[in-house]
Amino acid sequence: MNTFTIKFLPENREIEVEAGSTILQASENAGVFINNLCGGEGLCGECRVQIVQGNAKPDKYTLGFLSAEEIKKGYVLACQTAVQDNLVVMIPEKSRSAPDKILMGGTTVSYGKPEKVALVDRNESLVILDPIVKKIFLKLPEPTLQDNISDIDRVTRELSRHYKVKHFEISLNCLQKLAEKLRNHKWTVTVTVALHNNSGRILQIEGGNSTHHDLGLAIDVGTTTVVVQLVNMKTGEIIDTEGSHNLQARYGEDVISRMVFACTRGSVDQVHKAVITNINSLSKTLCRENHIKLKDINSIVAAGNTTMSHFLLNLKPCSIRLEPYVPTANVYPQVMARDLGVKIGRHGILETVPSVASYVGGDIVAGVLACGMSEHPEVRCLIDIGTNGEIVIGNNEWLVCCSASAGPAFEGAGARFGMRASQGAIEKIHISDGKVSFETIGKTKARGICGSGLIDAIYELVRNKIIEQDGRFNLGLKDSRLIQEDGDPRYILAYAGETEMGEHITISESEIANLIKSKGAVFAAIKSLADYVGLKFDQLETIYVAGGFGSSLNIPKAIAIGLLPDIDAAKIQFIGNSSLTGARMILLSTATLEKSRNIARRMTNIELSNYPPFMNEFIAALFLPHTDTKLFPTVNYR
């Protein structure tokens, strides 16, 4: 078969591929990342690249994504263009993945240096440090004729004096080495035990005292980013945290496209392996930087949405995608990390936070733990906005939840200049008298606009009456920033001179319509869920907001566009990466692990596609802030 050489610029990386491969596949093989929201289906138009040298023509079905100018310059969609020549391909700034600003943990966590974790939850309930995996040093009495019970009984008899556990399981492998270890180390051993319910699982028995090495990992397996936190299991201290892009992005940016990839063109195993690579590389970095050995890590708790949890465990998520939305499992078995290819201690285990349903995952269960809403009688609400928006309302007696397909709009997808909250993203905007001022992440030249920037933009546009409350531009307005392009009016947020690419950053009417759909879906989900349980918003004691745009979200503006309910802004709290915080809490407390299972079990999932009032609520919410002004009494654009 013919092969061709593809060189990618600006990385200047070459790769040989077989004739007929797509440019996107070539880039994956070369380890070069090209944005790709739809999983290579030719639907999102995010993977535009420029052919600098060689012959490659755009597919006629994809011409709609490209402007006449772009076609002239040799742009094609990487995913839809088969290689039939040696090529030099330039990946433009906009099509390139950049290191994101990754939310590393809950609001109580500071990064970089070790910090004592207050083992107190958000609501100041005391949580006892009682890790799910413990290393316990035992000094055993030597056997005598009067006390000649078996070696393993001698170990468990002593363990039972420390822990009120009736039954201990031990693997054959551990048992095979026990006799020698006891006798070679004068009857002193360190036992690594995983405890839950009334039983314990002996993972490892080492000779002598090795309790000084006792580490665990909390992991947030997000659709976009994977964050790994190294935890000292003896003190509960966070030692360090590292995050990176989820490498699964090469198979599609959202869970749906990844499922399509895994269940049609590709395999579950490929997508599974990508996230394992993430985890191994992050934990390797953490160990190197903190002078720790991988083998001293004995436990992992990972939280993710249901699809991410399936990919993590190499479970087929294919039926999650289609009605009636059935996952393989919601409660996952505790597995040996090595069985997944995760490189920690040979006997280390991985616990996955249980899910509620196909679209309400372990990340939201971890979130409930992190904010503590399931512990107190006051009714509270948790809104976790990622690619999907997940909402929970409840207290210590009941919990209902739902998931709304918010779409990836607030994560920067679906808008020409939308981007993730990474360097160069406009995150704050102020418009006044036709002047636009903005701030970017990293204070660099603007590269695009992220979720919090988009919320600001819409708010400022409607406040300045540049758009109407239905999201349409006030075309009668005299404003040089308002331009027309192919019948879709656009507003210039940043002039070419203010941007890295040297072109205007704009927002169009259709993009605004898209964002209104997203915020409408989230709000309609909150409203439907509140109605379902017969509550008014002001009966919610607190609303916790978690997720990808959390750290720089302007709450009053988010209320004003109708994303969040119109309650006292002081009652709305950010909790950052609540999925990671919850995972760490489970890692450090067997009681919290039990709690997570109870939460998953007792949470009632309302399938919104199955709940008739939702569609009306959604349609009513497609207005800024809402068609029912009584719902937003403090918001007044007039």
Next chain:
Amino acid sequence: MNTFTIKFLPENREIEVEAGSTILQASENAGVFINNLCGGEGLCGECRVQIVQGNAKPDKYTLGFLSAEEIKKGYVLACQTAVQDNLVVMIPEKSRSAPDKILMGGTTVSYGKPEKVALVDRNESLVILDPIVKKIFLKLPEPTLQDNISDIDRVTRELSRHYKVKHFEISLNCLQKLAEKLRNHKWTVTVTVALHNNSGRILQIEGGNSTHHDLGLAIDVGTTTVVVQLVNMKTGEIIDTEGSHNLQARYGEDVISRMVFACTRGSVDQVHKAVITNINSLSKTLCRENHIKLKDINSIVAAGNTTMSHFLLNLKPCSIRLEPYVPTANVYPQVMARDLGVKIGRHGILETVPSVASYVGGDIVAGVLACGMSEHPEVRCLIDIGTNGEIVIGNNEWLVCCSASAGPAFEGAGARFGMRASQGAIEKIHISDGKVSFETIGKTKARGICGSGLIDAIYELVRNKIIEQDGRFNLGLKDSRLIQEDGDPRYILAYAGETEMGEHITISESEIANLIKSKGAVFAAIKSLADYVGLKFDQLETIYVAGGFGSSLNIPKAIAIGLLPDIDAAKIQFIGNSSLTGARMILLSTATLEKSRNIARRMTNIELSNYPPFMNEFIAALFLPHTDTKLFPTVNYR
């Protein structure tokens, strides 16, 4: 290094070995079996072979085992003779292992053709057929939006309707394939579940209905023989039974020599692999002969003494041998058969019957199950005589047990013409008016004398006043059968013309002394245990006798020499291979598995070496039948 070629006759098998290897090692490598009671320590003299060609001289330390005639003919001890030349070695009949008459199961079992197992124990308690591993066919309702629980929840919800089990464990591997199997087989699956306590372990999920293949194995891992029984798990029927010599015999004939080998010159792994080879070869034969596939066997229950159980599981038994006699474990984990190299279904499990202590193993626990003594208020006794004698006394409220080092005398070791109960062994003897009549196993010419024959011999010798009640020959007697050899008087039981080897089969005074020591140890153990619990023998409602010489033991003669207590012979019952029967009972009933753990737990082990009266009882029992004639009121040799 030099190598030499050794040819073994009559097998005519050649092998190359390095200079300095022993002839015994060469025979092991060639797959030729030479008797070897002491594990190659040069202590038993059982491995005499004749050098037919080539140069090999007996070691001076071993000359004592050989007669002048033998030395002249070129006999050496195989274990003590290093190879320094090319050799042709003849293994004489006496030094060769022959296929034994193996006890295949309990008295309720007939061999060869399938037979319905009466699921009723020896005491007619009803035992419900409820195998420890079951295949269950499930027809699941297809998911809908109203019923979209996860795949695994759908399976366990249906399972819970069949079995009152709260919690099911599932391996990651099973879970990974679940989604596909359900959907490819229209929501019908066959689930293989191991049930115990209130939890179940899902071992395998197959698409469609495969419940027609559902088999298990009961195994008796004896020191001398390994017996495997193929069982239909749906009906409880015994399909077939096969037995063979325990291949571990090449490392020593008794548990002590095997432990010495495994813990010094050799390795535990070698001895472990030998018994796994036994099991695989027997189960392969069973499958071939019954047109069954190995992969349809999903469960195994194995019973053996504590050392055998350790070797089976590849656990170090080294501390069992030495004071204070500590095993690695008495209760063994349920393991995947494949982890031991046992070739049955990929997801098949192996359960090992729990032990009580180092010298009271799972075989005796299985024996207690088989005779049912732990179920009823009457106090009964179980005596299992193998290389060790194990004794249990008790009822449904209490059980005490002990183990006596009976030595291998009743298994044919320690006497020049002693042999196992295999073809050609004299098993019945009658002496009258100077004439000896005997019967051999297989009605062939005599090759030697087995345990039951030895009991008969001693009884007949003392009854005919050829020996005194202290075991010494009446040297004043005029009897041409009474001869002298090196100061050790011998009695000719079979003349040269009646034997296969063409030489007299004799029994010597020192051999009789040895047998008296063995029977004394067993009786002293029974007596000590009865005294320990404050019981007279006539308070024992039944005595069950199990073990290697069971099928042809003459009970009145065994009483008359003082091996068994002097109670009504009708109250003494043979139960044959009670270890195999008990293993099968566990295989077919989770309640019996639970029972076995309770029996092991509640059995009190009396360490006789630690129990002062035992030594006096032992010395008192070194007489025929006993120094205390009141203990044997019905026995009168006068």
